[in-house]
Amino acid sequence: MFLNLGLDCARPNRKLNFMSKVGVIMGSKSDLPVMQDAIDILKGFDIEVEVDIVSAHRTPEKLFDYGKNAHTRGFSVIIAGAGGAAHLPGMIASLSPLPVIGVPVKSSNSIDGWDSVLSILQMPGGVPVATVALNGAKNAGILAAQIIATSDTCVLDKVIAYKEGLKIKVNESAKDLK
Ligand code: C2R
Numbered sequence: 318m319f320l321n322l323g324l325d326c327a328r329p330n331r332k333l334n335f336m337s338k339v340g341v342i343m344g345s346k347s348d349l350p351v352m353q354d355a356i357d358i359l360k361g362f363d364i365e366v367e368v369d370i371v372s373a374h375r376t377p378e379k380l381f382d383y384g385k386n387a388h389t390r391g392f393s394v395i396i397a398g399a400g401g402a403a404h405l406p407g408m409i410a411s412l413s414p415l416p417v418i419g420v421p422v423k424s425s426n427s428i429d430g431w432d433s434v435l436s437i438l439q440m441p442g443g444v445p446v447a448t449v450a451l452n453g454a455k456n457a458g459i460l461a462a463q464i465i466a467t468s469d470t471c472v473l474d475k476v477i478a479y480k481e482g483l484k485i486k487v488n489e490s491a492k493d494l495k
Contacts (some may be wrong), residue, residue: 337465337472338365339458340392342383342409344372344399348422351452352398355420358458362475364465367392373404380405384412394461397446398454400424403436406446416464418457419446 339359343352352368359366373380387395387409395413397406398420406419421433430451438448449456459479466473 337393337469338367338391339461339465340383340387340395341366341368342371342395342397342405343422344370344374344403344405345424346370347424348398348400351422352396352420352454355396355398355454355458355461358455359462362458362462362472362479364462364472371397371405371409372399373408374402380408381412384409387413388415394418394464396420396454396457396461398422398457399437400433401426401436403433406437406448407440407444410440410444410446417446418460419448420454420457421448421451423451 396418397409399405400422410417419437421437423430440446466476
């Protein structure tokens with residue numbers, strides 16, 4: 318997945334933000350097969366991830382505590398995935414000063430996925446949730462890495478290498494067609 322460019326994250330001039338943990342939360346364990354893509358890609362970028370299940374509907378007290386305190390617990394970005402009437406990402410965004418990336422999940426209780434998409438996407442002004450595609454947890458992980466990369470040159474180098482890898486893959490598959 319990553320080009321090996323000999324990147325050395327221990328180099329002395331590395332500008333890094335020690336508060337670069339990402340919180341990956343989801344409304345139910347049934348969301349994990351989708352949310353695993355975010356976890357995997359963040360681990361590929363060597364970013365610390367803490368995974369939890371938090372539900373606005375089923376565990377409102379835990380949601381409140383998580384949203385109020387995530388920024389004091391070493392998190393710098395929160396990725397929140399939920400399906401159906403997906404209130405989790407928006408409620409976390411209402412409580413936390415951190416950037417929140419929302420992942421709409423096509424869950425068993427979802428009519429066709431649009432319910433999850435619109436619940437997360439159509440936030441009122443003042444409370445943004447950066448919403449990725451339906452089941453788009455991989456992009457949520459990449460976006461979180463890009464946010465962290467603005468204050469961590471090691472992660473920035475890895476994002477650059479990742480994008481270079483995408484380009485090489487496309488060029489190679491184009492060659493196969495000839
Ligand atoms: P179950 O499979 O546990 O019945 O959950 C979950 O994210 C999941 O996709 C079905 C779906 O319900 C969603 N859920 C929410 C919230 N809590 C659970 N959308 C919430 O607080 O937004």
